[in-house]
Amino acid sequence: MKIQKGDYGYIKHQKKIEILKTSVMFALVLIIFIAGYVTTKTRLNLFTLVAVLGCLPASKELVSLIMILPRKGLGPGLYEKISPKVKKSSVAYEMVMTSYEKTMPLDCMAILGNTMIGYAGSEKADVSLLEKHLRDICNGNKYKVSIKIFKDLDAFLDRLAQLEDKGEPSELQDAVLNTMKAVSL
Structure with a gap:
């Protein structure tokens, strides 16, 4: 059963989801940047541009994580x-x-x-x-x-x-x- 907004345990569940999504998105950005650097031996390449643009959605997820982390669920x-x-x-x-x-x-x-x-x-x-x-x-x-x-x-x-x-x-x-x-x- 999927925990949705308004259900008991939502905040605890959402913290896990946001940590996972943020980690994966920043890991992808890092992998793209490293792949470009390893293949071209310079950071001035198309992979770097894609990695920088990938920071935008990753940062949006980071903001969601920052908003939910200090919240405590219902005991x-x-x-x-x-x-x-x-x-x-x-x-x-x-x-x-x-x-x-x-x-x-x-x-x-x-x-x-x-x-x-x-x-x-x-x-x-x-x-x-x-x-x-x-x-x-x-x-x-x-x-x-x-x-x-x-x-x-x-x-x-x-x-x-x-x-x-x-x-x-x-x-x-x-x-x-x-x-x-x-x-x-």
Whole structure:
């Protein structure tokens, strides 16, 4: 089963993928350069040009690696506390939302009906900025959704239980979740 954005374990999986892709791309650049140097005995050849141009996509992969490396995934204890409570909600784990001002981790996001709640357990999480950013995304896509992000796990779990008891699924929730996945790292 392929781990996708929003699945538990995505960040750990993505780190491995980005390390592998970056290493392979820079290795190819180096192999092309060395092949040109060995065959022509000078670095002034077409192989060098191809190697230099190959640095562009390799550098793009390096930027992706640099963005994902400092991120931490959701601990197994947290996942075990949250996942059994989800029945009707659309849920995504280990999201990393990026705005112009800041990169913000969001450990869990649950959407049921027109209500979105999230848990951002990091001490560095700026909940008000994260709520504003998510609201801007929803407004830009014309989604009428109420948004509340929690730093306290117990408060998040209590609100999730309330949503699951009283809320009803809607077609909107999957569209909103897919949009949030699309704009996260």
